[in-house]
Amino acid sequence: MESRSKSAVKSYEIYSAVDPSVVNSMLDWFRDNDRNVYKTAVSTLAQSRKLRAVFIQKKPLPEQYAWIRKTLQLKTSETIGEHLMQAWLMAGNQDMLAAFCDAMDIEHDGKGSVSGDLPDEFEATKLDAAVDSLVGKFDPQVVSVYLRFFNLQKPGGWPTLEAKLESDERLKLG
Template identity: 55%
Template sequence: MAHSLHSINSILTIVKAYEIYQNIDPTLIQDMFQWMRDEERDLYKTTVATLAQDRKLRPVFVTKKSVPEQIAWLHKTLKLKSCDMIGEHLFQVYFMKGQEKMLVSFCDSMGIEHDGKGSVDGELPETLDADKLKAAVDKLIEENGEKLTALYLSVFNLQTESGWDSLTELLEKDERIAIA
């Protein structure tokens, strides 16, 4: 039994943030950055400045573009492996502040203790019950659609070093929540 579990672990791969940016429906990224621009203006400005600096550009190079061009440039830049940590952080902020209801729904469905806003109290569980997970995914899809659910679950799976086997497997096998 242990051998077959090891085989599953070696086959399952956790998707990194930059890979999510490479494969996700661009409208989700547009929505995220539009939300950020409207609701978290300082974060948006800092993101532009940080990514411009990372690409050895002055922020004005980006800010002089139209908003759709700025967002397209941000998305393109976050597809780079060197921007993985920044991209993951942006996803986390987006879900913690912009999609709080979704986090609460998932935590409640999974029985994960949280502060009422989706921020986990204490440690994340070491394992995720496969049956609870399937029910939680079905509920998230019903409430938020397949694409946003796929994005959320992929980002949630980044919250531990190697993800959760049950979630990684579900992300790979359930076509409703496939990133690509």
């Protein structure tokens, strides 16, 4: 089992801490760009709560979103929550992912999906500059979520990235 760093929080903890508008943006993106993923997520979450998906789907959209956000905050929703967030980051935030990889000299496919080896270490000044650039161009909450998920890509995470996530007020969730 891989070791988890202090800042390497689980997806349900991120859903509990992040501003609801970030989760709403994710859900909007799926409804607009990949409705099947949205429907599957609702169905899976409903089943996990021993409900029929139609019960959730009949609710007005703001109530659906509130129910989904609340359900994604449960430990039992860890897997679906992680998959949803990763899919949204990889498909709906490619510009941000590519900008981070470029700033950190990480090989990627042009869309932010890493194609080479991940670095063993991050240079603090380069990471500081990358974060400054990202929070200047993108929602700092989304940047924070992305960096937390990125930090899970290496067992134990990167100490420099962990320190940045813990010390930079712009990267605080919520």
